[in-house]
Structure formats: C-alpha cells, structure tokens
Amino acid sequence: MEPLTQVTGGVTAARGFRAAGVEAAIKYPNRKDFALLVSDTPASVAAVFTTNRVAAAPVQLDRERVAAGQTRAVAINSGCANACTGEQGMADAREMAAAVAGALGIDERLVLVCSTGVIGVTLPMARIRAGASLAAAALSPTGGDDAAHAILTTDTVDKQVAVRLEIDGCDVTVGGMCKGSGMIEPMMATLLGFVTTDAAIGARALDTALRQAVEVSFNRVVVDGDRSTNDTLIALANGAAGNRALDPAHPRWGAFVAALTHVCTELAKKLVLDGEGATKFVTVRVTGARNDGDAQKAARAVSKSALVKTAWFGNDPNWGRVIAAVGYSGADVDDQQAQIYYGDVCAYDRGRVADAARLKELQAVMRHPAFDVTVNLNLGTGADTIYTCDFSYDYVKINADYTT
Amino acid sequence: MEPLTQVTGGVTAARGFRAAGVEAAIKYPNRKDFALLVSDTPASVAAVFTTNRVAAAPVQLDRERVAAGQTRAVAINSGCANACTGEQGMADAREMAAAVAGALGIDERLVLVCSTGVIGVTLPMARIRAGASLAAAALSPTGGDDAAHAILTTDTVDKQVAVRLEIDGCDVTVGGMCKGSGMIEPMMATLLGFVTTDAAIGARALDTALRQAVEVSFNRVVVDGDRSTNDTLIALANGAAGNRALDPAHPRWGAFVAALTHVCTELAKKLVLDGEGATKFVTVRVTGARNDGDAQKAARAVSKSALVKTAWFGNDPNWGRVIAAVGYSGADVDDQQAQIYYGDVCAYDRGRVADAARLKELQAVMRHPAFDVTVNLNLGTGADTIYTCDFSYDYVKINADYTT
Numbered sequence: 001m002e003p004l005t006q007v008t009g010g011v012t013a014a015r016g017f018r019a020a021g022v023e024a025a026i027k028y029p030n031r032k033d034f035a036l037l038v039s040d041t042p043a044s045v046a047a048v049f050t051t052n053r054v055a056a057a058p059v060q061l062d063r064e065r066v067a068a069g070q071t072r073a074v075a076i077n078s079g080c081a082n083a084c085t086g087e088q089g090m091a092d093a094r095e096m097a098a099a100v101a102g103a104l105g106i107d108e109r110l111v112l113v114c115s116t117g118v119i120g121v122t123l124p125m126a127r128i129r130a131g132a133s134l135a136a137a138a139l140s141p142t143g144g145d146d147a148a149h150a151i152l153t154t155d156t157v158d159k160q161v162a163v164r165l166e167i168d169g170c171d172v173t174v175g176g177m178c179k180g181s182g183m184i185e186p187m188m189a190t191l192l193g194f195v196t197t198d199a200a201i202g203a204r205a206l207d208t209a210l211r212q213a214v215e216v217s218f219n220r221v222v223v224d225g226d227r228s229t230n231d232t233l234i235a236l237a238n239g240a241a242g243n244r245a246l247d248p249a250h251p252r253w254g255a256f257v258a259a260l261t262h263v264c265t266e267l268a269k270k271l272v273l274d275g276e277g278a279t280k281f282v283t284v285r286v287t288g289a290r291n292d293g294d295a296q297k298a299a300r301a302v303s304k305s306a307l308v309k310t311a312w313f314g315n316d317p318n319w320g321r322v323i324a325a326v327g328y329s330g331a332d333v334d335d336q337q338a339q340i341y342y343g344d345v346c347a348y349d350r351g352r353v354a355d356a357a358r359l360k361e362l363q364a365v366m367r368h369p370a371f372d373v374t375v376n377l378n379l380g381t382g383a384d385t386i387y388t389c390d391f392s393y394d395y396v397k398i399n400a401d402y403t404t
Numbered sequence: 405m406e407p408l409t410q411v412t413g414g415v416t417a418a419r420g421f422r423a424a425g426v427e428a429a430i431k432y433p434n435r436k437d438f439a440l441l442v443s444d445t446p447a448s449v450a451a452v453f454t455t456n457r458v459a460a461a462p463v464q465l466d467r468e469r470v471a472a473g474q475t476r477a478v479a480i481n482s483g484c485a486n487a488c489t490g491e492q493g494m495a496d497a498r499e500m501a502a503a504v505a506g507a508l509g510i511d512e513r514l515v516l517v518c519s520t521g522v523i524g525v526t527l528p529m530a531r532i533r534a535g536a537s538l539a540a541a542a543l544s545p546t547g548g549d550d551a552a553h554a555i556l557t558t559d560t561v562d563k564q565v566a567v568r569l570e571i572d573g574c575d576v577t578v579g580g581m582c583k584g585s586g587m588i589e590p591m592m593a594t595l596l597g598f599v600t601t602d603a604a605i606g607a608r609a610l611d612t613a614l615r616q617a618v619e620v621s622f623n624r625v626v627v628d629g630d631r632s633t634n635d636t637l638i639a640l641a642n643g644a645a646g647n648r649a650l651d652p653a654h655p656r657w658g659a660f661v662a663a664l665t666h667v668c669t670e671l672a673k674k675l676v677l678d679g680e681g682a683t684k685f686v687t688v689r690v691t692g693a694r695n696d697g698d699a700q701k702a703a704r705a706v707s708k709s710a711l712v713k714t715a716w717f718g719n720d721p722n723w724g725r726v727i728a729a730v731g732y733s734g735a736d737v738d739d740q741q742a743q744i745y746y747g748d749v750c751a752y753d754r755g756r757v758a759d760a761a762r763l764k765e766l767q768a769v770m771r772h773p774a775f776d777v778t779v780n781l782n783l784g785t786g787a788d789t790i791y792t793c794d795f796s797y798d799y800v801k802i803n804a805d806y807t808t
Contacts, residue, residue, distance in 0.1 A: 054731030054739045084727055084739045086755030119724025120757045224710045229728050306710065306795075307630045307803055314804025320523025323488055324633050327458030335458045335488045351490030353524045391710075392804075396797050399711055400718025 002165070002255060004262055010144030010160030013175035014198040016040045016240035019143035021150030024131030026124060027079030027117060032150035034131030035076040036100065037194060038139055042110060043238040045071040046207035048214050050231035056083035057093040058113045059232060065112055066234075069203030072110035074234055075100045075132060076151050076192060077123070078179070082115040083229040085122050092123040099129045103136035114192050114232050116153055116179060148177040151192055154398060155181045159270035165259050167252040168243040172199045174259045178233075178267040181223070181276045193218065193233040195263055199256060200239035201246040208248065209257045210235045217264035222303040222388045223275035224395070235260070272387045277394030280312050281370040281387070286326075289382030294331035296384040298375060301329030309391030317354075317362035319347040326375060333377055341374040342366060350378070406569070406659060408666055414548030414564030417579035418602040420444040420644035423547035425554030428535030430528060431483030431521060436554035438535030439480040440504065441598060442543055446514060447642040449475035450611035452618055454635035460487035461497040462517045463636060469516055470638075473607030476514035478638055479504045479536060480555050480596060481527070482583070486519040487633040489526050496527040503533045507540035518596050518636050520557055520583060552581040555596055558802060559585045563674035569663050571656040572647040576603045578663045582637075582671045585627070585680045597622065597637035599667055603660060604643035605650040612652065613661045614639045621668035626707040626792045627679035639664075676791045681798030684716050685774040685791070690730075693786030698735035700788040702779060705733030713795030721758075721766035723751040730779060737781055745778040746770060754782070 012019050017039055024034035047066045049059050065071070075096060082089050093113050101108035115123065138146070148158040162175030178193035201209070210233070218233060239245075246256050273281050284302050289295035302308055305325040311318040319340040326333050340348040343365035347354045354362065365371050416423050421443055428438035451470045453463050469475070479500060486493050497517050505512035519527065542550070552562040566579030582597035605613070614637070622637060643649075650660050677685050688706050693699035706712055709729040715722040723744040730737050744752040747769035751758045758766065769775050 052728060052731040053735075053737050054727055081724070084724065084752070084755070084757075086740050119722075119728060120752060226709050226711045226725070226728065226732070229724075229731060305630050306799070310800050310803035313800065316804065318523075320485070320488065320633075321630070323458055324456060324523060324630065327456040327633060328630070331457075333457050336490050348488065348524060351488070353488075391800060393797050393800050395710070396714050396717065396795060396800060399714035400720065400796075 004163040004165060004259055007162045007164050007173060009142065009162050010148050010175050010177045011037055011194050011196045012141055012144035013162035014173040014196045016198055016238045017196045018139040018141050019147040020135040020138035020140060021143065021146030022131060022134040022138055024077065024127045024134065026077050026127055032146060033078045034135055035147040035150035036073065036135035036139060037147055038073045038104065039236055039238040041238050042070045042072055043236040044069060044201055044203040044206045045234065045236055046203060046210045047232060047234040048210065050229060052229050054084065054229045056081055056115060056230045057085055057089035058082055058115045059230060060090065061093045062112045062232065065109060068109065070110060071112055071236060072106050073100055073104060074112045074114065074194060076114040077128060077131065078116050078151055078153050080115055080117040080121050080123055081119045081230050082123050083119040088122055092125055095125060096123065096128050099132040100136065103132050112234060116151065116192050116230055119229060144175065144177065151177070151179040153179065153181065154276055155179050155274050157274055159267055159274065161263050161266040163259050163262055165255055167199065167256060170241045170243045172241040172243060173197060174263050176263045176267050178271060180271045181274050193267055195235040195260065197237045198240035199237050199246055200241065200243050201237045205247040206235055206237050209260050212257055213261040213264040217261060217268040220386050221268045221272050222300065222386055223272060269387055272389050275389040276398045277392040278389035279392050280390040282312055282389060283372045284386045284388060285372060285374040286377065287374065287383045288377040288379055290332045290380040291382040292384055295382040297329040298326045298331040299384045299386040301325040302373065302375070303386045303388035306391060312366065312390035313392045315363050315366040317342050317347050317359065317366060322373065322375065323348065332379060334379065337378040339376040339378065343371050408567040408569060408663055411566045411568050411577060413546065413566050414552050414579050414581045415441055415598050415600045416545055416548035417566035418577040418600045420602055420642045421600045422543040422545050423551035424539045424542035424544060425547065425550030426535060426538040426542055428481065428531045428538065430481050430531055436550060437482045438539050439551040439554035440477065440539035440543060441551055442477045442508065443640055443642040445642050446474045446476055447640040448473060448605055448607040448610045449638065449640055450607060450614045451636060451638040452614065454633060456633050458488065458633045460485055460519060460634045461489055461493035462486055462519045463634060464494065465497045466516045466636065469513060472513065474514060475516055475640060476510050477504055477508060478516045478518065478598065480518040481532060481535065482555055482557050483521040484519055484525050484527055485521045485523045485634050486527050487523040492526050496529055499529060500527065500532050503536035504540065507536050516638060520555065520596050520634055523633060548579065548581065555581065555583040557583065557585065558680055559583050559678050561678050563671055563678065565667050565670040567663050567666055569659055571603065571660060574645045574647045576645040576647060577601060578667050580667045580671050582675060584675045585678055597671055599639040599664065601641045602644035603641050603650055604645065604647050605641045609651040610639055610641050613664050616661055617665040617668040621665060621672040624790050625672045625676050626704065626790055627676060673791055676793050679793040680802045681796040682793035683796050684794040686716055686793060687776045688790045688792060689776055689778045690781065691778065691787045692781040692783055694736045694784040695786040696788055699786040701733040702730045702735040703788045703790040705729040706777065706779070707790045707792035710795060716770065716794035717796045719767050719770045721746050721751050721763065721770060726777065726779065736783060738783065741782040743780040743782065747775050
C-alpha cells in the first residue's frame with residue numbers, strides 16, 4: 001500500500017464540509033454536547049448500523065433516509081440516546097432533523113440524526129431546538145475539532161484522523177471522527193462514527209467501500225463485549241475534489257478503499273485506547289486456525305474474557321486463561337498443537353510451558369502500554385485480528401457510578 | 405414437591421461413604437488441598453464434564469472410566485489443574501489414581517481423579533503420592549467437611565448440602581459438595597462437584613437423573629462467563645439405603661430426581677453466592693419469550709454483561725443496559741412490548757420509563773444482598789432462569805493478582 005499523507009481537521013479536513021460543536025445542556029451544563037456536520041452540496045451517503053435488535057429511534061430514522069443515497073447534514077447529540085422511547089422517540093428524532101433543516105434552509109429528508117447517552121430517556125426538545133440554531137450559526141470549515149468534542153460521553157479524549165491521497169491528479173481527502181468508550185463490540189459499526197471525503201463517488205460504490213473498510217476496523221474491536229442500541233457509522237462523499245467518480249473499475253479504487261480503511265482502523269483503535277478504564281491496548285492475533293471463521297471466534301473469545309482481561313491488567317502472563325477461552329470459543333483447537341506468544345516471547349509451545357526465567361520476559365512485554373497476544377493453533381491457514389484492552393478497577397468504577 | 409429433610413454431612417451424609425481432606429502442600433503449605441471420597445462398596449457412577457474443547461488430563465481419564473459405570477473412590481487435588489500438560493499430564497493423572505488404589509487396596513480402574521487450580525503446570529507427583537497415603541489413613545464417615553474444604557481454590561467458603569427422603573420404606577440420603585468461584589459458566593457441569601447417595605440405582609438411570617438435575621441447576625449459573633477446562637460433576641450411588649433399584653418406572657423416581665435436583669441447585673447457588681468478588685446474588689428471569697431457547701439466550705446475555713453486572717454493584721437500576729443485552733442476545737425482542745422489573749418494582753413498561761419517585765424504590769430493591777431481575781418480553785410463553793452475581797472491584801483485584 002502506498003504511504004498516506006496524514007493531515008489535520010478530522011471531518012472538516014475534506015473540502016466542502018463545515019462543522020460545529022456547541023453547548024446545549026442536554027444532560028449537563030458547560031460542555032459541548034450538540035454537533036452538526038454539513039456538506040456544502042448534497043453528498044453521497046453510506047452507513048452501517050447496530051445489529052442490536054433494540055435499535056434507537058435515530059437509527060431507525062437514519063436507516064430509512066440513508067437508503068435514498070444523499071445527505072446534506074448530520075446532527076449529533078450526546079447525553080441522551082433516545083433509545084427505547086417509542087413513538088415519542090421517533091417523533092423527537094424527526095423534529096430534531098426538522099429543526100436542523102429549518103436552521104440551514106434545506107430539505108429535512110437530507111438530514112440525519114444521531115444520539116448517544118443514557119437509554120430510556122426522551123430528548124429535551126427545547127434544548128435540542130436551541131442547539132440546532134446555535135450549531136447552524138457556528139458552522140465553520142475548521143469546526144471538525146469542536147464537533148469531535150461535542151459527541152463524547154464517557155470518552156476521555158476526542159478521536160479524529162484524516163489522510164490525503166491523489167486520484168485523477170486531484171487531491172482527495174478522507175477524514176473522520178468517532179466516539180465510544182464502553183458498550184463496545186460493534187458488529188456493524190461503532191457507537192458513533194463519521195467519515196467525510198471530497199472524493200466523487202456514488203452512494204452504492206461508497207457503501208461497498210465502507211463495508212469493506214468496516215469489516216477489518218470497527219468490526220474488529222472489543223472493549224467489553226456489550227453491543228449498543230445506537231451504533232452508527234456514516235460516510236459522506238461530496239465530490240469537491242473533482243476526480244472522476246470512483247467505482248470498483250476505477251484504477252484508484254484500491255487506493256481509495258485503503259485510505260478509507262486506514263481512517264476507519266485508526267478511529268477504531270482510538271476507541272479501544274480510550275476504552276473505559278483501559279490501561280493496555282492489546283492486539284489479539286489468531287493464526288493457524290482451521291479457517292478464518294474459527295480464527296475470529298477464538299480471537300473474540302480471548303478479547304471478551306473477563307479473566308484474560310484482568311490478567312492483562314495485572315501484568316500476569318496467565319496463558320492458561322487464553323487457551324481456556326479459545327477452548328470454549330467454538331473454534332477447533334488441540335492444546336498439544338497450539339502455541340501462545342506475548343509479543344515475541346513464547347509462553348506455551350505445544351504442551352511445553354515457558355520456564356520460570358521466561359516469566360520475567362513475558363511480564364516485561366506486558367508492562368508496555370500496547371502489546372500483541374498471538375495464538376497459533378497450527379491446524380490450518382485461518383487468521384484474524386481483534387483490537388482490545390484490559391479490564392481494570394476503573395471499568396468497574398465508571399460503570400457502577402454512571403448513573404441512570 | 406414434597407418437603408425435603410435437610411441433614412448435615414455433605415458427601416458423607418449418605419450411608420457407606422467416607423471422606424478425608426488433608427494438607428499435601430500442592431501449591432501452598434498449611435492448607436487442606438487433597439481430598440478423597442470413598443464408597444465402601446462399588447457405587448454406580450454418572451458424571452458430566454466441561455464442554456471446553458481443551459479438557460484437562462483428569463477429565464479425559466474420568467470420561468473413559470465413568471463409561472464402565474462403577475467407581476469406588478474419587479481423589480481431588482486443588483492448587484494445580486493438570487490442564488494443557490500433554491502426555492505427562494495423562495501419565496500423572498493415571499499415577500494419582502494408582503497411588504490412591506494402592507493406598508486403599510482396590511482396582512485402580514475404580515478410582516477417578518479431579519484437579520483444580522492453575523492451568524499449564526504439571527502435578528507435583530511426590531506430594532500427590534504423599535497426599536494419597538495421608539488421605540487414605542484419614543478417611544472417616546464424618547470426613548465430608550474436611551473434603552469440602554480441601555477442594556477449594558479462590559472460594560471463600562465451603563459448599564455442602566444434603567437432604568433425606570423415603571423410598572420403599574428406606575431412608576435415602578443425597579448429599580454433595582462443590583467448589584468454584586471464577587471461570588464459571590458451566591454448560592455441562594461446574595468446576596468440581598460431587599454428589600453421593602445411598603440410593604440403589606443403576607449407572608444408566610443415575611446418568612438420566614443427573615442430566616435432568618444439572619440442566620436446571622449447574623447449567624443455569626453464570627459468574628463471569630468463562631468456562632473452565634476442568635469442569636466435572638460426579639454422582640455416586642452405592643445402594644446402602646436398601647431401596648428397590650430406582651429407574652424412571654419406579655413410583656418414587658420423581659421424588660428422587662427432585663431431591664437430586666435440589667442438592668444440585670443449592671450447590672450451584674452456593675457457587676454464585678461465593679462468585680469472585682460478588683456482593684449481590686441476582687436471579688435473572690426471562691418470561692414471555694417466543695420460546696424457551698430465546699428466553700435462555702436473553703437471560704444468559706443479561707447475566708454475562710459487564711455493564712449490567714457493574715450497574716448491579718453500584719445499585720443503579722440501569723434497565724437500559726438490561727434491554728441492550730437482550731437486544732444483542734439473538735432472542736426476538738420488541739422494546740415497545742417488553743417490561744423490566746427489579747424485585748416487584750417495574751422499571752420499564754412497554755415504552756414507559758419508571759418515574760423519578762420509582763427510582764428510590766428500585767434502588768431499595770438493589771440494596772438487598774439478593775434480588776430478582778425479571779424481563780417479560782410479552783411475545784410468547786418461553787421462560788428461563790439464570791442465577792448470577794454482580795461484578796465488583798474485588799473481581800478485578802482477585803483476577804489481576806491470582807498469579808501464574
């Protein structure tokens with residue numbers, strides 16, 4: 001893959017996008033909690049949503065509207081998920097979109113809405129309307145940073161990335177932002193993620209590219225194995241770069257998908273790095289599985305095991321918990337064939353346990369803020385990778401205190 | 405169901421059984437860590453084992469030997485799981501059985517062995533041999549208590565129960581003990597459980613009764629959702645009570661299965677009460693599901709959710725996390741039909757959220773050391789119940805410190 005040029009600006013790095021993040025006091029005063037992202041011209045849109053059967057009102061509304069293939073604006077509030085709110089919730093989601101459309105003077109069907117926060121609480125509509133006006137007035141081509149802050153909940157840092165590449169002699173930029181810290185094992189999207197590009201690309205091709213990118217990025221992170229009711233990832237492409245429309249036959253299709261995948265992967269990794277209470281970023285690689293499906297099952301089970309995650313927190317190279325998780329994952333495994341590594345150090349080799357001297361080396365690997373755990377099943381060529389984190393006192397603290 | 409008479413004595417409550425628990429210094433000095441359970445005459449045996457594809461050496465050996473239908477003795481060590489130990493592990497398991505057989509003067513094929521503790525460490529055979537001699541010499545008809553202590557690992561209390569009923573004019577006793585505190589979502593058995601009865605019953609009928617009992621007891625508890633490599637539940641029946649042999653056609657079959665189920669359920673609940681770091685015992689009931697399978701999926705997802713369990717720890721009636729878990733469980737759910745109760749207090753009623761006044765009542769329920777969480781999906785007649793616990797700082801502490 002060609003090297004990508006990193007740029008700043010997040011969702012406003014690409015031409016023709018403006019954004020804002022303002023204080024609307026949705027749940028707490030004095031913090032940005034209402035974001036608005038606008039394309040100057042109608043943009044091709046593609047999106048992936050939660051697979052949770054309980055889907056929040058904004059997810060239900062956006063599913064309808066994304067099908068039309070074009071979007072001008074996305075409004076996002078934090079502090080309230082508008083989930084399990086019934087007909088009132090659907091009416092509120094529509095009214096939120098209408099308020100934004102009114103403030104921008106555009107067709108409300110070209111507006112998407114996203115909400116994140118506590119489940120089972122209805123949106124404070126007066127504040128939402130005020131937020132929409134404030135945000136519309138504050139829109140700026142450098143507003144990506146404010147927007148990235150306004151969408152956060154228990155996150156401790158904002159999560160943005162942008163890259164630039166050349167297509168048809170034109171500079172094409174792909175940028176994005178996301179939020180999410182707990183309730184994370186997105187199977188189709190993360191809590192909330194937004195990617196913008198000035199590439200010219202139709203909605204259908206954008207959807208193809210997005211699904212390819214998501215499969216190896218957002219669909220490969222686990223914080224706690226809980227899957228949200230509001231997971232949404234939206235990609236907008238407004239064509240401002242001037243390239244010929246991208247599709248799988250375009251000579252630069254691969255380069256564009258690689259750039260989109262890079263943006264999604266970096267955003268997804270930022271979710272894990274900021275996982276609730278996380279102190280370690282762990283890449284779980286499973287190789288030598290009977291097939292890729294087995295490798296994914298094994299990697300997910302290891303990444304979700306409370307016993308494995310607490311051992312990581314404690315710098316304990318307790319590989320027995322790793323192989324136990326592989327054993328109940330449903331993947332084919334023979335413990336007399338398997339090997340387990342922490343970084344490059346072998347902890348378990350086909351029935352032979354690392355000696356006591358090796359234990360110090362293993363613990364040294366685990367004291368790094370980021371390390372790999374590799375399980376080679378030595379049964380075939382299946383492989384998969386999951387990005388995950390450890391499980392600390394702070395995860396319990398954050399979630400025992402995050403009050404209804 | 406007829407009332408059962410509770411008796412003391414655990415695995416030695418039934419006639420014709422002796423037990424012992426001695427200090428063999430398997431991992432630590434000065435604690436009982438080697439247990440021996442002996443039937444004075446060959447007993448019918450039935451057992452269920454872990455479904456983890458990585459099965460420990462003693463599990464592999466016992467699977468072979470239980471098939472023969474008769475057992476005289478079961479030896480159990482804590483401090484070392486003898487799992488992932490390859491051919492050496494199998495040889496050690498056989499030698500442990502042989503040492504016990506030698507000390508007792510019986511056929512080694514009538515001896516079962518169980519191990520629990522750290523994975524990937526081989527048994528210290530000199531200490532195992534010494535433990536076998538010591539335990540054989542210490543056998544006593546009141547040794548159930550010592551045995552129940554010798555099998556513990558991170559458990560904080562011993563777990564025993566025994567009941568008596570009348571069959572064919574004979575007093576029949578069913579007693580048991582178990583251990584287990586973490587790595588618990590047994591699908592076929594718990595970490596280690598032992599049930600003895602003096603009922604006359606063939607191995608095949610005992611197997612039928614045991615599987616029925618396990619399905620609603622050990623297979624319905626979750627501590628952390630991890631499934632061990634060593635899960636084993638063994639039932640021995642030596643016929644000392646003098647009843648006619650029990651089988652499904654015997655008029656007292658139902659009463660015997662009920663007694664066995666009671667013993668298994670009480671032992672399983674004790675596992676949860678002593679779950680690593682647990683401060684609350686929670687019974688998760690799902691009713692009104694499309695079918696029983698959906699109800700079980702939903703109840704398991706709620707019981708395993710780190711977000712739900714930390715909210716229980718924090719006395720937070722955050723029902724949004726409960727319905728989110730139901731939503732990703734795979735069970736059919738419509739959030740506009742569902743109801744959620746904590747104890748008898750309704751938190752969420754088909755789209756309507758409990759008001760702020762009700763919040764105090766919900767928190768009052770959660771401050772009890774044991775409470776029910778009931779989800780009525782209102783879609784059908786499927787129902788299931790899982791016994792589980794909360795997720796506290798101490799779970800993290802115990803498992804970050806439990807060292808390799």
